[in-house]
Amino acid sequence: MTMFDLEPVARQSTAELIADRLRIAIMRGALAPGAQLGETDLAAKFDVSRGPVREAMQRLVSEGLLHSIRHRGIFVIELTMDDIEDVYFARAAIERGALCRILDGRREATHAALGPAVEMMLAAADRGDAAGVSDADQPYHEVLVQSSASPRLVRAARTLLIETRMCLGALQTTYEDVHEQVAEHAALRDAIGSGPGEIAYRLLADHMEDAVARLRVQRASVSGTSA
Known part of the structure; x- marks a missing residue:
């Protein structure tokens, strides 16, 4: 050379x-x-x-x-509830696509790559740091999409993940017990590592749907309206 x-x-x-x-x-x-x-x-x-x-x-x-x-x-930008639902709809599609690739030969590497983010989330939860849990939530999902080895999925996910953090506003989390948030991510990681594929898909879909439901309740509480 x-x-x-x-x-x-x-x-x-x-x-x-x-x-x-x-x-x-x-x-x-x-x-x-x-x-x-x-x-x-x-x-x-x-x-x-x-x-x-x-x-x-x-x-x-x-x-x-x-x-x-x-x-x-x-x-x-200011995100309405319609925007939030659309953010999670798009994220669900992108992360399901990433998961499809991961389950086709990238399971072990992805399981290992997600480990540090789960550990960061758990450490933050143990010290009662809700913002720290949310800080670690983003790299978890970044790693999940990156593990698909699809640059286009990674690019598409980047703005959506920023918008996701914006959805929380000053409250940082929608979980009363942030250990529950950690447990959801740990369960998905375990399913990716060795569980049936359909379980991993279900856990991912449930996670997205639950997030929207929690944010809807949070928004209604802040605005003083009924959910």
């Missing part, structure tokens, strides 16, 4: 780095739903010119995390 055979090392552009920071801020609620983003303010905070900020914001507009209102500006 000569030096001319070597490919350049991929580097994140400034716009990509800013987009990553903004995604995290949106996911964690530092940029609240409905918040307006200004190029000038963000450029000053990131200590960059307005160009990379503009590019980063447009990336998030295309991903659906920001939306542009003509003559008003760019805002963080």
Whole structure:
């Protein structure tokens, strides 16, 4: 191999780095739903010119995390209950597709890969850290989709997982006992490792349906309406 055979090392552009920071801020609620983003303010905070900020914001507009209102500006999306149901509908389809591939020859590797996320969730639950459980929930599902070895499923899942975290708002979790949340993920991991395939599919579907039901009750409680 000569030096001319070597490919350049991929580097994140400034716009990509800013987009990553903004995604995290949106996911964690530092940029609240409905918040307006200004190029000038963000450029000053990131200590960059307005160009990379503009590019980063447009990336998030295309991903659906920001939306542009003509003559008003760019805002963080606000998720309605219909949006939440659609998020989980799309996630169920993507993660079922990933599970199909996993069960076809990737079970052992996926079971091992999911282990650290389950351990993180359990440690957070044991110390009563609901936010920590939710923090570990996201990489669990990221690993699940990544284990399918499908770049397209991974890309499709990324925004949906951020939107999922946004659904929780400031409450961080819909579980009264976060150990129950951990148990659901551990059971799915075990089913992926050695259980019947139909059990894994059922556990995944139940997990998505239960999440929507919990969020519906949570939203109704916050708004003071009947579920």
